[in-house]
Amino acid sequence: MNDSLLPLTVLTPAIQIWFGLTILISGISMGRMGPSFSRSKFSFPLILLGFLLMVVHPSTVPSPESIFVSTLRNTAIWTFISGLGITLVLIGSPTYFRVRPVQLIGGWIIIGISWMLYLDYSAPSTWLELFVPLAVVPGILIPVVIFTFAVRVAERSMPLLEEATELNQKERDFVTSIISRNIRRSEVAKSGEQIIDSPGGMLSKSSGGIDANSGGESNDS
Amino acid sequence: MPIREVNLMTPELTEPILLFFGGIALSSIWILINLVVSYHPYHKPAVPFFSLFISGVTAIFITATLSENISMIEATRIALTNGLTAFLQILPFAHVVFLFFLLKASLRRRPLDPLLALLDEE
Numbered sequence: 001m002n003d004s005l006l007p008l009t010v011l012t013p014a015i016q017i018w019f020g021l022t023i024l025i026s027g028i029s030m031g032r033m034g035p036s037f038s039r040s041k042f043s044f045p046l047i048l049l050g051f052l053l054m055v056v057h058p059s060t061v062p063s064p065e066s067i068f069v070s071t072l073r074n075t076a077i078w079t080f081i082s083g084l085g086i087t088l089v090l091i092g093s094p095t096y097f098r099v100r101p102v103q104l105i106g107g108w109i110i111i112g113i114s115w116m117l118y119l120d121y122s123a124p125s126t127w128l129e130l131f132v133p134l135a136v137v138p139g140i141l142i143p144v145v146i147f148t149f150a151v152r153v154a155e156r157s158m159p160l161l162e163e164a165t166e167l168n169q170k171e172r173d174f175v176t177s178i179i180s181r182n183i184r185r186s187e188v189a190k191s192g193e194q195i196i197d198s199p200g201g202m203l204s205k206s207s208g209g210i211d212a213n214s215g216g217e218s219n220d221s
Numbered sequence: 222m223p224i225r226e227v228n229l230m231t232p233e234l235t236e237p238i239l240l241f242f243g244g245i246a247l248s249s250i251w252i253l254i255n256l257v258v259s260y261h262p263y264h265k266p267a268v269p270f271f272s273l274f275i276s277g278v279t280a281i282f283i284t285a286t287l288s289e290n291i292s293m294i295e296a297t298r299i300a301l302t303n304g305l306t307a308f309l310q311i312l313p314f315a316h317v318v319f320l321f322f323l324l325k326a327s328l329r330r331r332p333l334d335p336l337l338a339l340l341d342e343e
Contacts (some may be wrong), residue, residue: 069307124310136304139248140245140304
């Protein structure tokens with residue numbers, strides 16, 4: 001079948017799904033960048049938007065995307081319930097906190113329910129259907145290996161940077177002020193006194209021109 | 222095996238091969254989007270970008286060759302659908318492995334830590 005023969009109304013849900021996937025991947029990628037990048041705060045809204053775009057459609061989804069959407073809907077139900085159970089088990093398990101038997105047992109019951117849902121709605125009917133999808137695993141890993149080698153090649157081709165210069169007196173004062181402030185805070189916390197925290201005050205005393213919001217970088221050096 | 226002979230293979234053998242190339246296409250496009258979205262001034266993405274672009278296009282081209290009379294756009298849709306669907310279908314395997322470690326974490330007793338015991342005393 002040629003794409004040009006399909007009307008736009010039929011293709012719209014397909015475009016929506018691929019757009020949603022792009023947004024979902026973008027959201028995950030931004031989330032992985034960490035809090036030092038301001039775009040990471042868009043991660044969760046983008047993931048949610050992408051997921052909704054892939055699952056909710058105004059009209060019937062054409063083939064081959066329809067297979068993916070039905071699999072996604074079936075998978076989303078049991079993985080969401082399983083996620084709830086896993087969270088409860090982690091809260092109840094002794095690894096991070098004290099043992100909380102109610103959460104622990106409740107979590108495992110919910111995980112059991114998620115498996116029942118999987119077996120009822122999504123489980124393959126034959127052994128072949130169960131194991132054939134595993135062929136995707138080497139396919140997924142090959143670009144990861146290519147990416148790793150490509151990053152190595154790119155990094156080796158970069159010229160080495162010159163050795164960083166020593167800290168000047170202003171920068172030394174700034175680092176000292178941060179350390180002494182942290183030590184003071186921990187001592188005050190131990191003694192139970194109330195601390196009046198004025199980040200700008202100590203900086204202005206010791207380092208003068210260093211920007212308090214620059215994370216330690218001097219503006220004029 | 223040369224690609225021109227692949228069309229003569231049985232459907233049982235074609236399906237895993239299509240899934241394999243679907244996995245390559247999906248993974249390549251995923252990392253390509255990741256490279257674009259997470260770009261920052263200290264990034265050198267040119268070499269990884271082009272190598273992944275080539276691997277993705279190759280996988281889509283082979284998918285188009287294996288399936289008769291389809292355009293490249295349709296081959297892209299088929300390859301990505303295959304990759305995504307198979308990825309979702311193998312989640313139960315990953316889930317079983319994850320639950321094994323979760324069970325170990327549930328049954329493990331936290332070792333006594335003298336420093337934590339001091340905190341409790343306070």
